[in-house]
Amino acid sequence: MAGLAGCLTTSSSEGDADATGSGGGDAETYEVGYRDFQTNIEATAFPDMLYFYCVQSGWMNWPSLMQSFEDSYGVAVHDDDRSSGEALQHMRSHSNNVTHSGYNGGYTYGIVARNEGFTQAYKPQGWDKVPDSLKTDDGHVTATRRVTTAVTYRKDIYEERGLDEPTTWEDLLQPELMQDLALQTPQAAVGLAAALSINNARGGSMNDLQPVIDYYERIQEGGAEFTDNFLAQFSRGEYATFIRYDYSGLDLKYNNDEVAEENVGVALLGGENGNKGALNMPYGYALLEGAPNPAAGKLFMDYVLSLEGQQQFLDAYVRPIRSSELELPEEFIDPAEYDRTEFQVDYGQLVDQQEDIIQEITRGANI
């Protein structure tokens, strides 16, 4: 793993290309891109600073990716602190003066950007390794990592109550479990993922949301609560179970001192009859139309999808899109559990329908 360089100089790490940053008169070239998109780029074309939406510190281990990329190629990446929605807003308001070379963030927001004409086609090396449902055929938007709906629970409280580890959404309907369960409304992306997971597990689809509406009515009667702030309450025992993503649960388990590691369980749930019940919410990137630095942007995209780049997501418990080729750390949920439960939807359709879906669920279940 790279990323351990001591000081910032213009020299790069051993063994890799010997770029001398920008302004050098050398003719260092790199080969990037997949098949039709294969191209050679010159180091002389690199900027001092690459602007890429939402590549930022404090999120999914980007700082170490940014650092190791800079160590390898001498290109610093701007710390771009914003949400996917804010990136989209910024794109729209700067459409005639493009400031960023690429977009990185929620995959569905990438699809929106593509639909509005802000992106261009580029397939990085390793594009073929990304599952078909997690990239657009035209090469505009490609997922680089994914988070999955999961249930995080207090093992110690479950033991007291004599509850087993949940494996299906049906299990959560036990009165002893529903009484202090917390989840988020579908207005939040994480809440929408939870709703679609439950819906799929119980036989619904994006065009039939009744299963999740019924489920939400039942758990509300049983004492479950919709709230946006429950991490603190979880460690205090206010809630014994919450529905979020796998990485938020694992992060709480291993990186939080308030509640002991062995007292936290993270589980992926399926349906009663073998239906899948853990939706992947992908995050990805896209090269932007009119990018100021397309060459450096492509190089960065290739780096993020390389195994060296992918490996670094694991440190934040985020599952890289090429996880099947990597050795997952001990702390991760068993890959067999992912195989049992995870599923994807047509994310283009999700983008088109999400407003109606959210409205139907919130009004139907009176949330």
Add this chain to the structure above:
Amino acid sequence: MSDRHAENSSLSTVRALTARVVGAVETVANPVTEREREYRRIVALCAPFAALVLVAGLYPLSEVVRISVSTAQYRSVGFSLDAYATLFGDPYYRRVAFDSLWLTTGTTLVSVGLAVPIAHALEKYDLPGEDLLVTLVSFPISLPGIVAAFMILVLFGNNGVVTAVAAALTGSRPTDLAFAVSVPGLFVAFVYSMVPRATLILRGTYAEVDSAAEEAAQALGATPFETFRYVTLPQIRPGITGALILTFRTGLAIFGTLVVIQTLVVWTLQLSRELGVGYDVQVAGAMATVYFAFTFLFTVLGLRYTSAEVGI
């Protein structure tokens, strides 16, 4: 207006008006009489507020109204009443409005009901540590609603202090008693934020009560309650009305509390949801416009038909 005569007359009207404005400005700039100097002082004193109303009040408000009738999402163009059609046509919004109104009305009555004895005690008796009491009573004003919600959780949640004590006393399970994340919990959180505001207004009212009349009533053999009922209450009634109006408006504006305790979708929460996924800014603008019109009319009518004195 196409004919010349009308055009001329309208022009002269404009001229006359301009002349009057210029005259008024000159009067303020170079006052001659004492009355004009007084006039100038009034204008000078009101200028900062007038500027504020213009910049921070009327301008944003007109923008919000403009957005609500726009046909595009990110620019204010065209004219369409679709957002209002949605707002008044969709029964869902009627339910949201109804929920907001009953919750706010209920919490207002309870808050003012609690504030009357608090203000009474603070004004009528020399209480030990009165300054501390006043601070305690008024401090929730400075708390954001989100904090108030967390305090309710800490007290009445599944793991709350009051819940634990009650469970120990009754022998039932804490999760059966916890009501923080429910409509009653929301109700308590609202009251918690609203009582101090009502109390502050009533304290001012109590300070103006004529105590000689009260003493006379007592001397004539009236019980303390009779004194309150027939002497004090008529005097504080305008203050109570004022407290009701102001507290009601406060309750309608609460938002932070609802972020934590999302058990009832009220107007402010729905407005923020409109701005979330889908970013339905027209409906949000229409909701804001309706909200403003409602509170404005409510206040104007409230002041008109009562003798309340509410400036704010």
